[in-house]
Amino acid sequence: xxxxxxxxxxxxxxxxxxxxxxxxxxxxxxxxxxxxxxxxxxxxxxxxxxxxxxxxxxxxxxxxxxxxxxxxxxxxxxxxxxxxxxxxxxxxxxxxxxxxxxxxxxxxxxxxxxxxxxxxxxxxxxxx
Numbered sequence: 001x002x003x004x005x006x007x008x009x010x011x012x013x014x015x016x017x018x019x020x021x022x023x024x025x026x027x028x029x030x031x032x033x034x035x036x037x038x039x040x041x042x043x044x045x046x047x048x049x050x051x052x053x054x055x056x057x058x059x060x061x062x063x064x065x066x067x068x069x070x071x072x073x074x075x076x077x078x079x080x081x082x083x084x085x086x087x088x089x090x091x092x093x094x095x096x097x098x099x100x101x102x103x104x105x106x107x108x109x110x111x112x113x114x115x116x117x118x119x120x121x122x123x124x125x126x127x128x
Contacts, residue, residue, distance in 0.1 A: 009049040012072070013041070014116055015057040015064045021113045022054045029089060046074065064114075071109075071117045079106050079122035086110060086120070093117075104128025 016022040023042050026032050032052075036043035040056040052072060057064035076082050083097050091110040099106045105128060107121035 007049070009051055011043055011051040011053045012070070013053040013055050013060065013062075014070065014072075015055050015060055015062055016114050017057055017064050018113065019054060019056040025113050026052070026054065029091075046072075066115075068115050068117065071119055072112075073119045073121060075121055075123070077122065079108070079120055082120045083108050099124065 014022075019040065019042070023034075026042075026044050027034060032044040032046065034042055035045045035051065036053075040059040041053055043051050043053045045051050055062075079097070086094055086108065092113075093109070093111040095109045097106060097108050101124070104123055104125040105121040106124055107119050109117050109119045111117050
């Protein structure tokens with residue numbers, strides 16, 4: 001038996017000690033639209049029904065962790081244009097552009113204000 005319906009959107013929640021700094025990064029640096037503001041949780045649209053939620057660690061259901069085991073991945077049409085943009089920003093831990101032929105992507109990574117890694121990628125082959 002399956003659930004009675006499919007979700008209308010998806011939200012991945014990340015936990016922050018400094019919610020204001022995280023919100024400024026996702027709004028001002030990445031230019032993502034804030035679509036739901038719950039005060040201590042800020043939900044940004046990534047693409048279509050995909051969202052990221054930033055949560056004040058003092059109020060959320062989980063605790064802030066120093067070691068981040070979550071990566072936020074943004075698939076874009078032109079990773080080179082994004083990389084040119086990234087080099088003009090003061091992004092923490094900005095990598096070199098790399099290509100992973102095993103999974104068929106060109107990508108780069110950087111970290112947000114509290115250490116969550118963000119990967120920006122473009123497929124290099126169909127079906128990747």
